[in-house]
Amino acid sequence: MKQMKLVFIFPENIVEDPITYHLIADYGIRVNILRASIDPGKQGRMVVELSGEEIQLSQGLNYLERIGVLVSPLAQKIRHLEDRCTGCTACVPHCPTQALDVDRESWEVSFDPEKCIVCLSCLETCIYYAMSVEEQFA
């Protein structure tokens, strides 16, 4: 079982096709719609989480490509909310790339977004709600 968060962009000519129905019924994929903005006659956009076996997902993505849906991975961005951070360092040993690090003189925790691979470990570890994930729908 594999999961992926994707952004679908539909050209206006296929906005009225029941593509979620096809993904579910024809390819056996579980579709969780996280956000959707679809108006008949206009370009549509949908943020979804797909889960299924590798083979089902790749066949489903082929189908989307065939009918002209633009598929791109959902960009996620981690933010360090400095006003909520206490500098406790609980996140530091869980960060695999040292994007989160601490100055051991000032005991300030710093975050380098360039090093972040969005593994979300810090969200699980931070007890002070000082890490947040933003999903970019653009």
Next chain:
Amino acid sequence: MARTIEEINAKIRSGKVVVFTAEEIIDVVQKKGIKQAAREVDVVTTGTFSPMCSSGAFFNIKQPREKMKLGGGFATLNGVPAYAGLAAADIYVGATAIPDGDPRNSNGRPGKYRYGGAHVIEDLVAGKKVLLKGGAYGTDCYPLKTREQMIGFDDMNDAFLFNPRNCYQNYNVAVNLSDKPIYTYMGKLKPKLGNAYYCSAGQLSPLFNDPYFRTIGIGTRVFFCGAEGFVAWPGTQHNPNAPRLPNGTPQTPAGTVALIGDMRQMSTEWLRAVSFTGYGVTLSVAVGVPIPIIDEDMLHSVSVTDAQIKAPVVDYSKFYPTGQGEAKLGEVTYKELKSGSIHIKDQDVPTGSFSSYALARKVAHHLKKLIKDGDFLLTQFQAPLPGAVLGKEATE
């Protein structure tokens, strides 16, 4: 050389008091030596900011015109159950309480816990109102049977934090020897010694600086989450008989204090609700205790450094929960813990903390300023904590 609390308070009133934090005093003692520094320094301030689960709040809620007896009935605040087995209008909300079946606290594995007693406490301290729901059986003198009302401090006669156990003198370093990740009150522990968590301010922590409880006792005035607070009693699980290093500091969790303070004076700068994934909710509190330098021995105690205090390393996959398996994996100093890595079983293990040293330092500096500004006077305790070693024998 000896100094009384009265002499120190006279110097605080005249603005001449000499105060350092428990971190600053280390350098002072190194430069001047114990004898000279003890002559010059009156007070050393300590501080800690950490999750402390044994915390909670008493509220007395103003009666509506038709009165109600919550005692023996039930009460919830924002859905969080409060203890109502007291008089008509007194309730207690524990920091770790969570509502049953609440979507804010999804109980899948590892489970998120987003709202509990600690959040009710933080919301009220932040000046917000919370929803009181009460139910009672009704009596001749208290006829009202149900009540639903948004309440804040204005709707209460009293609101005070009463924490049965705070400021643990030392704490375990938690690791995981098993082959799967575990979620504990000491955080997420990666398998096979993947990481280690500690939880103490070390050299700044109040009871590490007064290891034999010579100046901290019942009635001691403390800085408590932004308010004036007091040591109300020995904390639960207070154990003065832990093994100790020659400098007096315990090698395992030892002394504790019960603290009390007015919530209306507190601020969310010094009190925060926290959520541990896979474990639950709890409350982080700030405590600062001033230590009067009554003699040279006391100065010696407060000049203790992270390199001179040690914590036990404990396996939270087996030994802690079941009492079986390897009892002690070793001892490490706080200096090693704060370096970011410790050495256990021939492995380098990265470390992290839940106690914030940055905020512990801020508490100690804040308390130092309060004392220097004449806004905080020291107290002589009314009774010693159990196991207190008073007088000279402390260092013999």
